[in-house]
Amino acid sequence: MLVRPYRPHQDFRALLDAQCDLYQINFPRFVCTSSFLADQAQRLRVAGRRPLENGIFILDDNGTIAGFVWVAVRMDLQGAYGSVDQVYLWPPYRRQGLGELLMDAAHQFIVQHGLTTARLYVTADNQDAVRLYQRSGYQITRYEMERPMPPAPGR
Numbered sequence: 001m002l003v004r005p006y007r008p009h010q011d012f013r014a015l016l017d018a019q020c021d022l023y024q025i026n027f028p029r030f031v032c033t034s035s036f037l038a039d040q041a042q043r044l045r046v047a048g049r050r051p052l053e054n055g056i057f058i059l060d061d062n063g064t065i066a067g068f069v070w071v072a073v074r075m076d077l078q079g080a081y082g083s084v085d086q087v088y089l090w091p092p093y094r095r096q097g098l099g100e101l102l103m104d105a106a107h108q109f110i111v112q113h114g115l116t117t118a119r120l121y122v123t124a125d126n127q128d129a130v131r132l133y134q135r136s137g138y139q140i141t142r143y144e145m146e147r148p149m150p151p152a153p154g155r
């Protein structure tokens with residue numbers, strides 16, 4: 001098992017295939033459409049052409065892709081930071097401590113880019129991911145809150 005850089009020609013299809021599952025796990029009302037997949041394919045193509053701003057690392061199990069992490073250099077009102085956008089293990093590889101290898105690769109990329117903050121978003125219900133991130137040193141800095149609303153009268 002090793003972590004290696006993304007090779008677009010070899011890995012593109014597998015990463016695209018993981019997108020529906022990744023979003024369905026994290027957004028319960030999400031519907032995976034062909035236009036969503038086309039957008040993700042485009043994002044992935046652009047990221048593959050911009051390795052200075054995008055670190056994509058593959059967890060490679062003897063030639064089989066076990067997982068990947070995608071981290072991007074971003075800027076907001078507080079300055080530049082490393083954004084851990086996607087962390088994904090294929091189901092047989094989950095719950096074995098392998099997520100940590102992906103997080104380490106993301107953090108190395110962030111440090112090598114001279115950035116002093118790593119940031120990510122996670123759905124509160126996704127407890128496997130929340131625990132991985134807490135073990136990896138992440139703390140809650142903002143809450144995104146929502147409440148269900150009653151239907152409009154007459155609907």
Ligand SMILES: CC(C)(COP(=O)(O)OP(=O)(O)OC[C@H]1O[C@@H](n2cnc3c(N)ncnc32)[C@H](O)[C@@H]1OP(=O)(O)O)[C@@H](O)C(=O)NCCC(=O)NCCS
Pocket residue numbers: 022025026086087088089090093094095096097098099100121122123126128129131132
């Ligand atoms: C989120 C995700 C990457 C986390 O991966 P994971 O395999 O659960 O996390 P880890 O690799 O850190 O595994 C740790 C768990 O495996 C257990 N484990 C079993 N054997 C282990 C070993 N040899 N070493 C370390 N941990 C081990 C640990 O006890 C731990 O369980 P706990 O969280 O209940 O304490 C993975 O669940 C996943 O790909 N999910 C789908 C995609 C997703 O939701 N991504 C996040 C988007 S924000």
